Amino acid sequence: MCRASIYDARNNFSSLVKLAEGGEPVELTRHDKPVAVIISYAEYQERKPKLSFVEKMARIREKYKDVLDDEGLPLPPKEYPDEKYYKKLDEMWG
Secondary structure, eight states, X not given: OEEXXXXXXXXXXXXXXXHHHTTOOEEEEETTEEEEEXXXXXXXXXXXXXXXXXXXXXXXXXXXXXXXXXXOSOOOOOOOOXXXXXXXXXXXXX
C-alpha cells in the first residue's frame, strides 16, 4: 500500500489515481495518521455491502410477486372419517 500525505496527494493526484487504478491502494495521511484511502473502482464494487437476508427476500418477493400472489392449485376439501370408517374400526378392534 502506497502512503502519501494530503499535501502530496494534492500535488500528485493523477499519479496516485493511476496507482489505485493499477490495484495499489493509496493511503492518505494527515499528520502521519491515516484519514482516507484511494482504491480502484473495481475494488470499490467488490467491497460494497452485501444485502441482508431480509433485503434479499424482499427483492425475491418483488420479483416473483405475480407468482406468489396467485392462489395456486386448489386444494381438495378436507376429508373427515364418516360412519363407515368408524364401523370398520369397530369391526377390526372390537
